Structures are given as C-alpha cells and as structure tokens.
Amino acid sequence: MIRISHLSKTFTNPDGSVISPLKDVNCEIEKGEVISIIGPSGTGKSTLLRAINMLEPPTSGQIIVDGKDVTAGKYPLDKLRMKMGMVFQSFNLFEHKTVLENIVYAPMELLKLPREKAESEAMELLKKVGMAQKADVFPSSLSGGQKQRVAIARSLAMHPEVILFDEPTSALDPTMVGEVLSVIRQLAKEGMTMLIVTHEMRFARDVSTRIFFMNEGIIYEDGTPEQIFEHPVRSATKAFVNRIQKLVYEIDSNAFDFLQIHTGINQFCLKYNLSDKAGLAYDIVKEMLFEHLAQLRPLTLRLTHAELSGETALDFMAEGLTESPLPGGDALSGIKAKVKGIVEEPTKRGFRVKVIL
Numbered sequence: 001m002i003r004i005s006h007l008s009k010t011f012t013n014p015d016g017s018v019i020s021p022l023k024d025v026n027c028e029i030e031k032g033e034v035i036s037i038i039g040p041s042g043t044g045k046s047t048l049l050r051a052i053n054m055l056e057p058p059t060s061g062q063i064i065v066d067g068k069d070v071t072a073g074k075y076p077l078d079k080l081r082m083k084m085g086m087v088f089q090s091f092n093l094f095e096h097k098t099v100l101e102n103i104v105y106a107p108m109e110l111l112k113l114p115r116e117k118a119e120s121e122a123m124e125l126l127k128k129v130g131m132a133q134k135a136d137v138f139p140s141s142l143s144g145g146q147k148q149r150v151a152i153a154r155s156l157a158m159h160p161e162v163i164l165f166d167e168p169t170s171a172l173d174p175t176m177v178g179e180v181l182s183v184i185r186q187l188a189k190e191g192m193t194m195l196i197v198t199h200e201m202r203f204a205r206d207v208s209t210r211i212f213f214m215n216e217g218i219i220y221e222d223g224t225p226e227q228i229f230e231h232p233v234r235s236a237t238k239a240f241v242n243r244i245q246k247l248v249y250e251i252d253s254n255a256f257d258f259l260q261i262h263t264g265i266n267q268f269c270l271k272y273n274l275s276d277k278a279g280l281a282y283d284i285v286k287e288m289l290f291e292h293l294a295q296l297r298p299l300t301l302r303l304t305h306a307e308l309s310g311e312t313a314l315d316f317m318a319e320g321l322t323e324s325p326l327p328g329g330d331a332l333s334g335i336k337a338k339v340k341g342i343v344e345e346p347t348k349r350g351f352r353v354k355v356i357l
Helices: 045-052 077-083 099-110 115-128 144-156 174-189 201-207 225-230 235-241 258-271 275-292
Strands: 002-012 018-029 034-038 060-065 084-087 162-166 193-197 210-215 218-223 244-251 299-306 312-319 341-346 350-356
Touching: 002 045, 018 045, 018 218, 034 045, 034 201, 045 162, 045 193, 077 084, 084 144, 099 115, 099 144, 115 144, 144 162, 144 174, 174 193, 174 201, 201 225, 210 225, 210 235, 218 225, 218 235, 225 235, 244 258, 258 275, 258 299, 275 299, 275 312, 275 350
Parallel strands: 034 193, 034 210, 084 162, 162 193
Antiparallel strands: 002 018, 002 060, 210 218, 244 299, 299 312, 312 350, 341 350
8 A cells, every 4th residue: 555665764953953853764564554653753644644644755765655756856746645544743723714624625526425415424523433413513612532533534535545643542531541542543443544643552562553652853763552462573573562650659767759750750650651540549648657657768669650560669778678568467457458560579689568559
C-alpha cells in the first residue's frame, strides 16, 4: 500500500544550523496493518507521519502510494490527503461550527456529497465514537477526549484508506486517554490501516500488528509487538521499552515534609495516567511511615511505574537491615486487603519492602 525508500528531511534554523529528524527511513506498509511508532522524543516520529501525507515534503527519498510516487511533484496532494486521514494532537476543530458541521464540511466540499447524505453518514460516525448526543454543540463545550473523538469521526468521514495518528492522546488529561484509545482499538478490529505515533506502550503492544522503534532519524528496529517488547535485538530498543518511571524521597528524620510527598504522589500519578492509584498510594505511605516503619530512619521511599508491564509499586528501603522491619500478625491486614502483594527481600544495601499497588 505504501513503500518508503531512503526518506530524509532536513531543516535549516535561522542561525544557519541544520537538523535532520529523518535520515534514511525505509519501510513497507500493507493494507490492514496497524503500526505503532515509538521512540524517544525528537527522533522523527511525527515528522515521518507529516512527510507521508506531504505536510512536510521530504528533502530526499521516495514515498510510493498505491504504485504512484507522491514525491515526484506531479501527484495531486488533495487526492493524497483524501486517501490519508490525519488526527493531530491539538484536535484542529472549527470552533465556530457545531460538531456535526465540523464533520460534514469536508465531505460536502471535497467529495461533493449532498447535505442529507453527509449528515446521515456523520451521525453514524458520531455514534461509532460515542458522540451522537453532542452533534449540535460547539467544540468549546467539549472535553479534550470528546474533541479528539470528534476529530477521529471527521477523519473517517472522508472514507480514508489509511489514518495517521500523531500522538492522539498527548494533549489530553490522563482521565480522558482511555476513551480515545478505545475508539482506535475498535478501528483496528475493523481492519483500518493505521500508523500511530504514541507514548502509550501497553496500548501499542495490544493494538498493533507491527511496531517501528525510531531512533536517530531511522527505523531502528521493526517487528511484531512480541519481538519489540519481549525480545528486542538492539540495546537502545531494550532500554526504551523497559523504562521505569520513579519518584524518590530520602527520609532522614521524623521532621520530613509529608505534604511535599503527598503533592509529589498526586503529580506523579496524574502524569502517568495512574489517578486511580493516587489515593491508595497516599494512604499506604502515610500508614507505613507513621506506624509500621516509624522507627526506621534513614529510609528511602520510591514510587515506581513500569510502562510496559503496567506495575506500580511503593518501595521502602532501610539500609543496614538483614531482616524485615515489618510487624508480624495481623498488623498489615488492612494494607494487604487493598494491594496486589507485598514483597519483603534483602538487598546489598539493606532490606526492601515492596508494596505492589
């Protein structure tokens, strides 16, 4: 369906410096594939999407779509973009038009659909994304997740052969991410060809038929989700997919700032879409620090989240200990009833208590 050969893109800054987000990209994309593009920031992921539909014309290389070279200069770009829907980070809805008007505008203008047919199709698409009840409202009254679902419906209204998603959840409040990802999952089940730039690792693993790991301006590794996430070949890929986010506090005395810890936990959980765990984490930290581990100072507290496995845990590390500092009996029964597990283990530094949320 799409073949990309030796694609590169360079930009010249006002100060004369040159940057090359794409250096030598080569790949083939088949009809019905769902390809997630992952990798560190600044490695050309979004630039690749924008180059494919010629929003950022490449500096060199070829993009062959259905046997036609769209980089040759003669291919009609309006025809290309009708084949390729694009969903951006920032929604790009017309604020002065209702939801329904946003969706019917392009089909009526470009596909020349009669209004009645365009509106009928638009309402079906709004039902698909769960937004039919919002057809007559303006975008300003919608949440970020609702706006993005409307943007997806607008893209589908042009009957595209492929949809390009450029970090469709990055501008959303974490509580709204799931509603957008569920729509994309449904499109994948229906066989829509999609390229998705995303930082949602579990989503990429679940929904994709292939993964592109981009690094240093190239597709550094290309494989199935199992290959990329379970058996990556290159060290940069291994380091990226095994990322563990963490929040660390060193507690040296009983005069520590618990309000700062509470605020930090809330901000960490919000940032990594863990809002449902914030209250539980706070309660456990409070009970452990002021009751069960109150006599242990210094103490290292860590809140960790593994992006791939989805495991979130609290670690309490006491240096110099060889045995568990936790009380026996039923003292921890309240915590145990609320968490997935408690692991007590000696380490080179001392003893660690890990509470898996």
